[in-house]
Amino acid sequence: MKYSLHQIAKMIDHSLLHPTMTDSELTNGCELAKYYDVATVCIKPYFVKQAVELLKDSDVAVCTVVGFPHGSSMIQQKVAETRQACKDGATEIDMVVNVGKVLSEDWRYVKKEINAILKESHKHGAILKVIFENDFLPKDKHKIKLCKICSIVGVEFIKTSTGYGYVKQANGDYNYKGATDHDLLLMRKHASENVQIKAAGGIRTLDGLLKVMDMGVTRLGASATATIMEDAKQRLGLVSKEVANSTVGY
Numbered sequence: 001m002k003y004s005l006h007q008i009a010k011m012i013d014h015s016l017l018h019p020t021m022t023d024s025e026l027t028n029g030c031e032l033a034k035y036y037d038v039a040t041v042c043i044k045p046y047f048v049k050q051a052v053e054l055l056k057d058s059d060v061a062v063c064t065v066v067g068f069p070h071g072s073s074m075i076q077q078k079v080a081e082t083r084q085a086c087k088d089g090a091t092e093i094d095m096v097v098n099v100g101k102v103l104s105e106d107w108r109y110v111k112k113e114i115n116a117i118l119k120e121s122h123k124h125g126a127i128l129k130v131i132f133e134n135d136f137l138p139k140d141k142h143k144i145k146l147c148k149i150c151s152i153v154g155v156e157f158i159k160t161s162t163g164y165g166y167v168k169q170a171n172g173d174y175n176y177k178g179a180t181d182h183d184l185l186l187m188r189k190h191a192s193e194n195v196q197i198k199a200a201g202g203i204r205t206l207d208g209l210l211k212v213m214d215m216g217v218t219r220l221g222a223s224a225t226a227t228i229m230e231d232a233k234q235r236l237g238l239v240s241k242e243v244a245n246s247t248v249g250y
Contacts, residue, residue: 003213008232011209012038013063013092013198015163015223016047023047030054036229040092042221045085052089063092063129066117069164071096071133075113079120086124093121094129094198094221096162099136102146111149118155129157129198129219134183135165135176143183144190151192157219158191160184161201178202179212188216206231 014033016026026047033041034055040063043051051062066081067073073081082093095117101109114130121128130150137143150158160183166174178201187197199212200221206228209220222228 003210005229005232005236005238006037008206008209009037009229010039011213011218011220012036012225012228013040013042013094013200013219013221014038014225015200015221016041016043017065017068017163018223023050026051027054030060032226033060034058036225038225039219042092042094045081045088048085048088048090061091062089063094064090065162066093066095067098068094068096069133069162071098071131072100075116078113079116082117082120082126083124086121086126091126092129093117093126094131094159096131096133097146099133102132102137102142105142105145107145107149110146111153114149114155115153118153127156129159130155131159131162131200132187133162133165134160134180135167135178135201140186143186147187147190147195151195155195157196157198158187159198159200159221160187163201163221163223165201176201181211181215184212184215184217204228206235 016029026043030041030051038060040061041051042063045064048062048064064085067078085093098113118128132143132146134143160179165176167176169175179199184199196218197216198219198221199217203220204224209228
């Protein structure tokens with residue numbers, strides 16, 4: 001499978017969510033996203049207005065997060081976060097489901113929550129991505145049920161992870177798996193064809209991006225955007241973005 005530089009760039013939501021990121025780093029991150037012409041910056045909620053201003057003359061959209069990273073806020077709070085984000089100019093919302101409710105199999109609540117945030121997003125012309133946080137869901141049945149609920153409700157995307165879903169490992173350390181092949185294939189199989197898949201967590205290379213593209217993923221949450229894009233340009237023998245019609249594979 002071959003992809004153009006433009007296709008690769010428009011796969012990427014450039015992630016600017018780490019809690020230690022300063023205003024200066026967020027500003028530089030927006031400039032980097034603009035330079036590579038990615039799909040969006042996925043930025044901390046308080047910086048949405050500034051990101052919109054920084055990216056106003058570009059084709060890079062502004063995405064932000066709701067209920068991040070653990071999804072435990074009340075539905076009304078998540079709706080209010082969504083409303084504010086959209087008023088500030090975000091056009092894409094990445095929300096975290098209430099993982100405790102998913103594990104409790106309170107599907108009525110889960111559906112109500114997703115539907116409420118979707119309605120608020122659509123009211124402002126924004127799209128919704130629902131983050132499952134698969135590291136917290138060891139059983140496939142919960143992921144499959146989420147796929148079905150999201151398909152019925154009609155969200156635009158489902159997403160694997162926040163990148164901050166740390167789970168205690170056997171050696172006592174905390175880490176996460178992020179977007180695994182197993183989960184991506186499972187989500188693609190059980191979600192409606194109208195629901196797109198976003199992979200997030202642990203994919204930091206061009207080969208990783210190309211691999212998930214071939215699996216049907218249409219968006220990637222990445223902090224290693226520069227590494228990915230520079231690798232793509234190098235493989236294509238490009239010195240600038242002008243030859244965006246060239247293609248690359250792995």
